[in-house]
Amino acid sequence: MRYSVMAPTETGRAADPEWIAAFARHAETCGFESIVAVEHAVVMSQYSSEYPYDSSGRMELADDCPIPDPLNLLAYLAGCTETLGLATGVLILPNHHPVPLAKRLATLDRLSGGRLRVCAGVGWMREEIEACGTDFATRGRRTDEAIDVLRALWAESGPEGATHDGEFFGFSGAMSYPKPVRPSGVPIHIGGHSKAAARRAGRRGDGFQPLGLHGDALQALVTEMRRAAEDAGRDPHAIELTLGHAVMKIDPARAAKLESAGASRIVLAGSGATALQQQCDELSACAERLGLTGPRPGPAASGAATAGDAR
Template sequence: MKYGLCFTHMLGPSPGAQDVVRLAQEAEKVGYYSIVASDHVLQPRSFDESTYPAGTLQSDVHWYDSFVVLAAIAARTQTIRLGTGVAVVPYRPPIQQAQAVATLDFISGGRLSYGAGVGWMREEFGALGVAFSDRGQRADEYLQVMKLLWSGNGEGHRGEFIDFPGGYLSPPPTQRPHPPILIGGDSPPALRRIARYGDGFYINWKTPEEFSGFLERLAKPMADRGRQVSDLYMQLGATDIDLVRPHKDRMSNYEALGLDEIIFCPVSTSAAEGLDMMRGFAAEFF
């Protein structure tokens, strides 16, 4: 089993600029496989309609630009993989987003995994001027366009949300044909998106029984695409370590189901506490 960190909530309120880099460097030293950045652009003052699907959303943390902060980490680390966990695909025009992914993969030496989702915060969509109602269709077309651009064949695209005559990204991504696309979400549309576009998935924590049920539901859309679930890279994210501890002795069950990596996404009150938590998890689980 591999283990990674989603660091957004790990450093407490108002961390210093070097705290993120230090956490990544220390995580690399103790053997974490990856470090992941969450994706929000503008946190609304209040939520009228949206509910965070993974617990309570903290308002006193830094929501970094995922690509910028991962580039800083890439420059100061050597082996730890980098991930967007997950990038909200409809938030950014696909050509610029494809360039950001390709550039980050290039400067990191091919260490990026592109976690991709459709988003959930209606208020943030409104602030960005992006329709919430068609976010799924928009994400599907954007993923199609990005894969086309990463292929390097120069073809254009004409669709519902974007038209362009063709062209090339330079540099191309180091990983070919592109960095692994890990689709976020476990709804029926997300399952179809995994089957169509995903090299893997990144979903919220599930017990072994729940995870088995998820894989059973995923098997049909995968088979419809001529694919097998076992071909996917599988990540589970845990917002609370106490979700994982009861199943610590059942890691072999997860591995038998094909789980590749657990991403810890803990909440801390300071950068120092975050470092201690990171080391404690490693001592407990590695």
């Protein structure tokens, strides 16, 4: 089991360079696999969209909470750490044009030594997605095609370059370098709570991260993902399953229960404490409960395979 920690954006300190660097270095020292950065390009002071992960319909972050760009944040943390994995959760893919995004992701992965993992989703805030210039109704199709574009540009296509002719994006003879460290590209996991997200993970994902679900609802979505993978001729068991829990509550028994549900990684959310020392103490106590043993080799160093290697 691998354990990852969320960058504590709710503290308002994720854009404080000394604070977040110290947090990330401590997570690495404790033996956590990776740190996860959230994304919101903008948050509207008033929105009618319903946040799907809280009964209030409003997300827990304040509208004016500093939410740094996740890729810039992870690039900064890559320079502050040595082995800590770098992950998004969730990168709102329809907010990005996949051609420049392919270059940004490959560059970050290459410069960090292959430490990047992308968890992508379609987004829930209509107002944000429209502010980024995308039709909210097409965000699912755009996300599917964007994943195809990323993989086309990351693949070694030879001197003729990459070609793509789709509904939203098109190019011919495109040369995009550097390439990611792994020949299969940066691992792309799919985050979400819907059947569409589960099917997307099964058809295109290296991993699946169901959000806000547990019990029968969770198992139904995992089953949907695996069925979609089989229909696409892929091995459903090669798709990593990542589940969530809390730093303050996770223990070996709870971890074993998530493992029995199929999880190979658990992303842990903190308490929201604004004091750095308290956050670090919580990580230390969590690591001790789970029996973590300090820094682990990064993906490139360990030669670990991803689901994409099975494609």
